[in-house]
Amino acid sequence: MVFVLAGTIAFVPVAGFSSNDAAKTAGKKVFDAHATAFSYFFEDSDMDFHFGNLILGSIVNHGAEVGEAFYAASHIKDGDAASWQDEWYKLAQRVEARGQRSLARGHKVSARDQLQRAAYYYRFSILSILPHDPRFKDRALTFRGLMKKAGGLFDPALEYIEIPFEGTLLPGYFRKATAGDRRSKTLIMIGGGETFAEDLFFYIAPQAYARGYNFMTVDLPGQGLLPLKGKVFRADAHVPMRAVIDYALSRSDVDPERLAAYGISGGGGFVPQAAMHDPRIKAIAMSSAVVDAYPLFETMPVTQATKDEINSWSSFHGNIVKVINWRWGVPMDEPSALVEANRGFSFDPAQVTVPALLIVGEGEYKSEETKRQQMLCMDKLPNPRKKLVITPSNEGASNHCIMENRSIVGQVLFDWLDEVFAQ
Numbered sequence: 001m002v003f004v005l006a007g008t009i010a011f012v013p014v015a016g017f018s019s020n021d022a023a024k025t026a027g028k029k030v031f032d033a034h035a036t037a038f039s040y041f042f043e044d045s046d047m048d049f050h051f052g053n054l055i056l057g058s059i060v061n062h063g064a065e066v067g068e069a070f071y072a073a074s075h076i077k078d079g080d081a082a083s084w085q086d087e088w089y090k091l092a093q094r095v096e097a098r099g100q101r102s103l104a105r106g107h108k109v110s111a112r113d114q115l116q117r118a119a120y121y122y123r124f125s126i127l128s129i130l131p132h133d134p135r136f137k138d139r140a141l142t143f144r145g146l147m148k149k150a151g152g153l154f155d156p157a158l159e160y161i162e163i164p165f166e167g168t169l170l171p172g173y174f175r176k177a178t179a180g181d182r183r184s185k186t187l188i189m190i191g192g193g194e195t196f197a198e199d200l201f202f203y204i205a206p207q208a209y210a211r212g213y214n215f216m217t218v219d220l221p222g223q224g225l226l227p228l229k230g231k232v233f234r235a236d237a238h239v240p241m242r243a244v245i246d247y248a249l250s251r252s253d254v255d256p257e258r259l260a261a262y263g264i265s266g267g268g269g270f271v272p273q274a275a276m277h278d279p280r281i282k283a284i285a286m287s288s289a290v291v292d293a294y295p296l297f298e299t300m301p302v303t304q305a306t307k308d309e310i311n312s313w314s315s316f317h318g319n320i321v322k323v324i325n326w327r328w329g330v331p332m333d334e335p336s337a338l339v340e341a342n343r344g345f346s347f348d349p350a351q352v353t354v355p356a357l358l359i360v361g362e363g364e365y366k367s368e369e370t371k372r373q374q375m376l377c378m379d380k381l382p383n384p385r386k387k388l389v390i391t392p393s394n395e396g397a398s399n400h401c402i403m404e405n406r407s408i409v410g411q412v413l414f415d416w417l418d419e420v421f422a423q
Helices: 020-023 045-061 066-072 081-104 106-123 134-151 197-210 238-250 267-275 295-298 308-313 315-328 337-341 367-378 407-423
Strands: 003-005 156-165 166-173 182-191 213-220 254-265 283-287 356-363 386-391
Touching: 003 295, 020 081, 020 106, 045 066, 045 106, 045 197, 045 315, 066 081, 066 106, 066 182, 081 106, 081 134, 081 315, 106 134, 134 156, 134 166, 134 197, 156 238, 166 197, 166 238, 182 197, 182 238, 182 267, 182 407, 197 213, 197 254, 197 407, 238 254, 238 337, 254 267, 254 407, 267 283, 283 407, 295 367, 308 386, 315 337, 356 367, 356 407, 367 386, 386 407
Parallel strands: 003 386, 182 213, 182 254, 254 283, 283 356, 356 386
Antiparallel strands: 156 166, 166 213
C-alpha cells in the first residue's frame, strides 16, 4: 500500500460490507462533511461551505470570477435562502447579457467565457430552492441551455449528450481531447448527492483535456433533474453506469484500454461499484472511497438532529437538507430517514481488481468513519497499483471533495493515471 501525505469523504455505495463492519461504527463521533478548515465569508456554515468550495473553487476552471462572486456574496443576507437565490440569479442575468452581446457580434471566445460563467451562476441560484418550486426546473433548464450554447463555442466542442436508460435519458457532456476521431484516454466523472453534470465539468474538465484526455460526465438517477422524473438514488448504481460505459465505448474517439472513472462524494461509491461489475473500466479514482454509505450517514449531524435543532437551522441549510432528502426519495422533513435509505449502498473492495486511487482531504480524513473506510478499502483492494493520497490543509486542500483546490486534485489524479496507463 502507498500512503502519500499531501483526503475527503463521499456519500454513496452497494453490497459486500458486512453487518459486523457496520456494527463497528457504534459510538463513532458525529462528523459534518460540510465542515470547512476555515471560514471563507459567511457565518452560516453551510452557506460558507458552498461559497468557498463550490463557487470559489470553480474559479480556476472559469466557473466564476473573484470580483463577481464576492460582489454577490456581499449582498446576501447570511443564512437566508431567498437572498442567496436572488443575488446569484441577478448576477447570472448580467453576465448572460454580456455574453449574448459578444455572441451577436461574432466574438466567440468572449461569448463562450461569459456564457459558461453565467450558466454556472444560474446553477448556484438554485441551491436551496425546493424542487417543486417552478423556479428550480426553470433555472436548471436555463443553465443547461447556456452550457449547450457555450459548449458549441469550444474547439473541439463540448458536446451535450443524452444516454437512454430505463425509459428516460441520462444527460451529460463529452469533450474530446483533440479534433478528429483519434482514440484518446478518457475520464468519466461521476458526482454525488447534490450534483448536476455541470458541477463536474467545472470541477476538472479543463485539467483533463489539457493533459490529452477526453472528458465525459453524466447525471445518474438521483442527480440533476432526474428525481423530477421519479429517478432517485438507487443502490445498484452499476446498472445505470453500464449504460454510461456502453455509450463511451460506442465512440470511435475513446480508447477502450485507457478508460478511467473518477467519483467524488457519492460517486466514491458509485464508481468502484461499477468497476466491480464492469471490467471495461480500466482504472478508478475516488474522493473518497464510500465502502458503505450507511455508517457514514449515521455519523452526519443532520441525521441525528433533534426537532429543536432542525427548527433552529437557517433557511439555507434547512432547504439544502430537504433537497438531499428528495434526491434519496425520503420525506423532505425527515433527515433521519437518510440513514435507512442508505442501507445497502456499498461495494466490496476485494472485488475491485483494477488500479485504484483514493484522494482524501486532510480535514475530512479526521472523520473516524471516513478514515476507517479508507483503511478498509486499501487493505482489501487486490491490485498492487493502489494508492491513498491525503491532501494537506496547509495548501488549502482539506474539505469534502477537495473542491477548494482543484489544481492539486488534477495533479494527483492525472499524474497517477498517466503512470497507470503508461504501464
